[in-house]
Amino acid sequence: AAENITMVLYPNDISESGKELRLRQQYFLASASLQDVIARWIGTDGHEFSTFAEENCFQLNDTHPSCAVPELMRLLMDEHGLVWDQAWEITSRTMAYTNHTLLPEALEKWPVRLFRHMLPRLLEIIYEINARFLAEVARRWPGDIERQRRMSLIEEGPDPMVRMAYLAIVGSFSVNGVAALHSRLLTEGLFHDFYELWPEKFNNKTNGVTPRRWLAWCNPGLRALINENIGDGWTSDLSRLTELAPLARDADFRARWREVKLENKKRLAEMVEAETGVRFDPAALFDVQVKRIHEYKRQLLNILHVIHLYDRIKREDTADWTPRCVLIGGKAAPGYVMAKTIIKLINNVAGVINADPAVGDRLKVVFLPNYRVSAMEIIAPGTDLSEQISTAGKEASGTGNMKFMMNGAVTMGTLDGANIEIREEVGEENFFLFGLTAEEVEETRRRYDPAACIEADEDFKRVIHLLTCGHFNQVEPGIFDPIIASITSPHDPWFTAADFTSYVAAQRRAADAFRDQEVWTRMSIHNTAASGRFSTDRTMQEYNSEIWRLEPVPAFSVEEAF
Numbered sequence: 370a371a372e373n374i375t376m377v378l379y380p381n382d383i384s385e386s387g388k389e390l391r392l393r394q395q396y397f398l399a400s401a402s403l404q405d406v407i408a409r410w411i412g413t414d415g416h417e418f419s420t421f422a423e424e425n426c427f428q429l430n431d432t433h434p435s436c437a438v439p440e441l442m443r444l445l446m447d448e449h450g451l452v453w454d455q456a457w458e459i460t461s462r463t464m465a466y467t468n469h470t471l472l473p474e475a476l477e478k479w480p481v482r483l484f485r486h487m488l489p490r491l492l493e494i495i496y497e498i499n500a501r502f503l504a505e506v507a508r509r510w511p512g513d514i515e516r517q518r519r520m521s522l523i524e525e526g527p528d529p530m531v532r533m534a535y536l537a538i539v540g541s542f543s544v545n546g547v548a549a550l551h552s553r554l555l556t557e558g559l560f561h562d563f564y565e566l567w568p569e570k571f572n573n574k575t576n577g578v579t580p581r582r583w584l585a586w587c588n589p590g591l592r593a594l595i596n597e598n599i600g601d602g603w604t605s606d607l608s609r610l611t612e613l614a615p616l617a618r619d620a621d622f623r624a625r626w627r628e629v630k631l632e633n634k635k636r637l638a639e640m641v642e643a644e645t646g647v648r649f650d651p652a653a654l655f656d657v658q659v660k661r662i663h664e665y666k667r668q669l670l671n672i673l674h675v676i677h678l679y680d681r682i683k684r685e686d687t688a689d690w691t692p693r694c695v696l697i698g699g700k701a702a703p704g705y706v707m708a709k710t711i712i713k714l715i716n717n718v719a720g721v722i723n724a725d726p727a728v729g730d731r732l733k734v735v736f737l738p739n740y741r742v743s744a745m746e747i748i749a750p751g752t753d754l755s756e757q758i759s760t761a762g763k764e765a766s767g768t769g770n771m772k773f774m775m776n777g778a779v780t781m782g783t784l785d786g787a788n789i790e791i792r793e794e795v796g797e798e799n800f801f802l803f804g805l806t807a808e809e810v811e812e813t814r815r816r817y818d819p820a821a822c823i824e825a826d827e828d829f830k831r832v833i834h835l836l837t838c839g840h841f842n843q844v845e846p847g848i849f850d851p852i853i854a855s856i857t858s859p860h861d862p863w864f865t866a867a868d869f870t871s872y873v874a875a876q877r878r879a880a881d882a883f884r885d886q887e888v889w890t891r892m893s894i895h896n897t898a899a900s901g902r903f904s905t906d907r908t909m910q911e912y913n914s915e916i917w918r919l920e921p922v923p924a925f926s927v928e929e930a931f
């Protein structure tokens with residue numbers, strides 16, 4: 370029975386299914402971690418906890434380990450004899466919380482009855498934390514009952530719930546988002562009440578990725594070319610990549626850069642053909658969107674653009690055509706029917722396009738199954754255009770965007786998550802921007818008219834016609850009706866129709882830029898050169914100095930690792 374606790378990790382990474390096993394897993398892992406640290410502390414310091422908070426910090430990675438707040442209280446009081454005030458002083462000075470999403474359905478809430486049944490002592494402690502917290506809210510805003518109801522750790526109703534994100538905020542001395550926009554939106558929206566109470570708790574730590582895996586290891590061709598020109602110091606100080614920027618003016622260097630990219634595209638094309646049977650021509654524009662399948666990430670917008678390109682070919686609007694290979698990959702949560710339907714649409718559209726001799730090498734489309742880290746190590750180095758097209762305000766940061774940038778892909782993106790910081794670093798001339806801003810999305814929500822967006826754009830009308838007439842599901846009538854309904858609904862939360870026209874225009878600019886290989890290569894070099902900020906080394910230095918209060922230790926030689 371104990372084995373069951375860690376046998377299966379819940380595969381549903383976005384919306385939580387309210388299952389007992391999940392809470393059991395969370396409690397088990399949080400408690401085990403705390404008990405491990407406390408056992409070591411007692412081993413060296415005995416039962417002296419007065420300096421525990423100075424020497425220890427627990428970074429809550431999302432709300433999944435937020436049981437740690439009441440559990441540390443329980444351990445300190447029930448197992449180690451501290452009184453409430455001492456235990457709270459320690460807990461609230463050692464816990465720090467990182468939020469990873471603004472999507473309300475991803476914020477965990479556990480039924481009070483589940484706690485009462487499984488973790489009754491933790492529920493007692495949560496109630497006590499809440500009573501003391503709401504007294505503080507009442508002191509700050511006397512008589513504001515509505516605010517107390519909003520901020521309570523317990524959501525009232527027929528089936529009362531524990532709000533785990535609020536528990537994490539109340540129990541922590543630091544609350545951070547993972548990109549500048551995301552951290553700002555947390556303080557303005559989701560956690561605004563808490564920001565008003567404790568503005569000093571809130572901060573930003575923009576995510577990063579490791580340049581050892583995501584450049585040096587996965588792209589040996591580019592690693593060698595970079596080392597030849599600026600040495601290898603960049604693997605432990607990624608800001609040194611800025612030394613590549615002047616080389617963008619050197620025609621010989623650009624030719625070498627293109628050779629490396631071509632070899633990486635051949636390697637990616639081999640993988641695509643082995644997995645899907647579809648041949649990608651390495652000379653074409655490799656246009657890639659790989660990430661979990663979710664409506665907010667808008668793989669749907671991507672496939673609408675693909676249908677538009679197909680339509681242009683069929684009506685022979687192909688002057689100055691840029692051959693393009695579109696790769697879409699990613700896993701959907703097992704119960705997410707709309708995400709599965711989007712995958713089905715991508716596959717059906719790919720089937721029609723790849724089988725049409727009139728299309729030929731002008732356009733190829735594949736859905737790559739089983740997207741995973743080892744696949745990304747091949748994909749990122751071989752990509753020209755990185756699709757980061759989420760509805761503005763919905764992608765907390767993104768890290769795929771950073772892996773692509775490091776490997777010299779140019780981003781096609783909305784002003785969302787870390788895309789904003791990527792564009793600031795690389796310059797607007799080296800980034801393809803489109804779409805509504807987060808503010809415009811909120812503004813549009815009240816008067817959104819997708820039918821008008823479709824009516825105003827002849828190309829969009831034709832795409833919708835191809836979908837509604839069943840061109841991609843001739844023997845499967847009606848299967849894409851839910852997709853058509855979502856695009857055309859005034860209540861579509863993802864504003865796919867609102868961004869179609871500007872997306873197609875930006876794609877046209879990208880295609881034009883790619884036809885001038887010297888222009889494109891310059892953009893590519895500038896992207897790698899400007900990616901230094903997105904090293905996780907920078908992220909960790911910020912967590913170290915601003916939250917964990919740790920001193921850096923000397924890095925080991927990266928040469929030894931390779």
Ligand SMILES: *Cc1c(COP(=O)(O)O)cnc(C)c1O
Binds near residue numbers: 659740745770772
């Ligand atoms: C980087 C990565 C992600 C995250 O991608 P986003 O585009 O930031 O959503 C997801 N899955 C795998 C396998 C990755 O390598």
